[in-house]
Amino acid sequence: MDYFFIIDFLQSLVDGLLFGTTYALIGIGFTLIFGVMRKLNLAYGAAALAGTYIGVAASLAFDAPPPLVFLLSALGSGVIGILVYYCCFRFTPTHYPMASLLASVGMLLFIDEVVIHASHGMPFPYPSVFRDATIELGDVWIRGDLLFVFGICVVAMAVLFWLLYRTPLGLATRAVSQQPRAAALCGIDPTRVNLLTFGIAGILGGIAGAMTAAAVGVISPIIAMGLTVKGLIAVVIGGLGSIPGAIIGGLLVGAAENVFLLLRGVTERDIYVMLLLFLFLTLRPGGLFGSSAGRD
Amino acid sequence: MKLKSLLAAGLLGVSTLALATAAAAQDKTIRIVGFGASSGVVGIFGQNSSAAMQAAFEKINEAGGVTLADGSQAKIVTEYYDDRCNAEEGISVLRRIASTDALVAIGPTCSNVAEPLFGILQAKVDDGGDTGLQFPVFTDVAIKGGLAGISEWVFRNTPSEATMYDSLFAWIRQTHPELKTIYGGVEEDFAHSRFTWYEVMKKAAEANGFEVVGEAQWLLSDTNFSNQARGMRRAEPNVVAISAHPFTTCGMLREMARQKIEPEVLVGLTSSSSLETISGCAAEAQGLTIPTSFAPVNQEAIEAAEAVVAKGGQMDLHSASAWENAFILRDVINAAGIEGTAESLEEDRRKIRDALAQLTEAPGLLGQNKRMPDGEAVKPYVFVHAKDKGWEVLHEPSS
DSSP states (O other), rough: OOOOHHHHHHHHHHHHHHHHHHHHHHHHHHHHHHHHHHHOTTTHHHHHHHHHHHHHHHHHOOOHHHHHHHHHHHHHHHHHHHHIIIIIIISSTTTOOOHHHHHHHHHHHHHHHHHHHTTTOEEEEEEOTTTOOEEEEEEEEEEEHHHHHHHHHHHHHHHHHHHHHHHHHHHHHHHHHOOOOHHHHHTTOOHHHHHHHHHHHHHHHHHHHHHHHHHHTTTEEEEHHHHHHHHHHHHHHTTTTTTHHHHHHHHHHHHHHHHHHHHHHHHHHHHHHHHHHHHHHHOOOOTTTOOOOOOO | HHHHHHHHHHHHHHHHHHHHHHHHHHEEEEEEEEEEOOOOTTHHHHHHHHEEEEEEEHHHHHTTEEEEEEEEEEEEEEEEOTTTTHHHHHHHHHHHHHTTTTTEOOOOOOOOHHHHHHEEEEEEEETTTOOOOOOOEEEOOOOOOTGGOOOOOEEEEEEEEHHHHHHHHHHHHHTTTOOOEEEEEETSSSSHHHHHHIIIIHHHHHHTTEEEEEEEOOOOOOOOOOHHHHHHHHHHHHHHEESSHHHHHHHHHHHHHTTTTTSSSEEEOOGGHHHHHHHOOOOOHOOEEEEEEEOOOOOOHHHHHHHHHHHTTOOOOHHHHHHHHHHHHHHHHHHTOOOSTTTTTTHHHHHHHHHHHOOEEEETTTTTEOOOSOEEEHHHHOEEEEEEEEEEEEEEETT
């Protein structure tokens, strides 16, 4: 094992873990919605991307500074998340889970097409911060912009935890997640909780979309499918419904794809990541942190 | 009184007949249909082609349209079908077009659509054992080399990348004799990018004395290029060639800038000489050199580009081909004795095919295009480079 290989391995691991936080955020969004409604929102990645484009529009129209662009991306995605809730989940029959799942697939394609139509499929520059900053630890470089992405994602997760475990809204969300009927009997309005959950998950998705675009420096509709797939893999590995699981899953997916890229090349990289997904689905379907606890 | 009435009725009848004939002549139309990706992530190519076709046919119609076999004039009507850069949809779209009164189709956008789609056409004309579709297709965008050979009903007006890159690397060798090494970057999952690096750029570079010191691969939707750029940084190449579409070209260029990779010459894929690259990463693309068969270097090209912009598109090497195809087809229709009736449709399509096959030269925006016996074209080209948020002509090989 030569020196360059060790350096490359460490570098791939560091880059993957830092970038994996965006997958973790997407995973948290999926898991948050699933935890509360027991339903998958497959339009989530597309909504995150659409929100990111709202930030781009502000950037192009008003030459908005990066923090404002990021904020608008996150808020825009939150609003789109709420729209997705109303269109795909609020009025679909609860006893037929396929209805909302398929509605969200339709919404994914719809949002994707609207974004492509509005942007003509063209890549647009997205503001980055600390783009040229690099921390050099010997021959391993830590990108300043990825460190920023990592930091923002960690802050977003911390805020989410505070929201879930330190506020009445979080209490209500957890109550609906665990026992929706009992929560309703206690006076909690499940519709309002669902709505807020979609909004919060949307904001997290918008942050993930913004940070992905900031890390590349360019945004294109191409990234929507990647975000959706990677986010889903992260939650399957971490355990659907578990927030710590989504975080660990996201970091693992980020690290795995970079390490497999180094070891097996780009054409085989995704095969191994998918193999990881397959192994978890067959050997540990609940994921790393999946809860076996039921609900009514 | 009776005679007067008869005369009046006769005059009325004759005038009505004359008016009807004139109206019928005025109403004659020839349908030429475009198809390609006008939605999806490469939708901009189809949108530009569609705009170029509309602008060109509008100009042709303003000048009187086309002349049919009986000497009458007909207007060209056109529409654009979307195949979403999907092979199955492309085949379905072409079958649908062939079932209408369309005389000929211009398209498709994507090489991965063109290759299987050309396979459903009759391979050899007059081959009774081949039940393939007998419908002429005149390709504007799908650029992967050699595809016209699949069927004798296919003609292409796409530039020869092999010729252009060979010329480009020869020019780089001549102007920078001190440069020795090249590193390639390729978008591995896109037919055009992959073909152009492995079969065109790499071979042209080696043929002109450059040593390939490494290759980096990535996928169309990748967002992280640090691994690939690291290999490039270590190889310290003199020349870097990136065979990728604008989104990943921009991603890779940014990563190269971050890792301070500064090759003396940066070469890009033909399809990247577009507004997309400039809009995505003008600063990082500065100096990116690309051979292209379109640049607004003469009055005709400038006016064509303006007409396409007025239709909501952009003129680049691909949409320029759509524009040229429209005018080539006008000349072919004028010369081929097209009848333009429902009864003569099959015969008219065959006449278009035969006339296109007989062409040895055709007018283009940068000069005369050579028409080759295999249905391909050899087009004039220039080298452009990204400069100050635009594309500027760097060198004209013919000058």
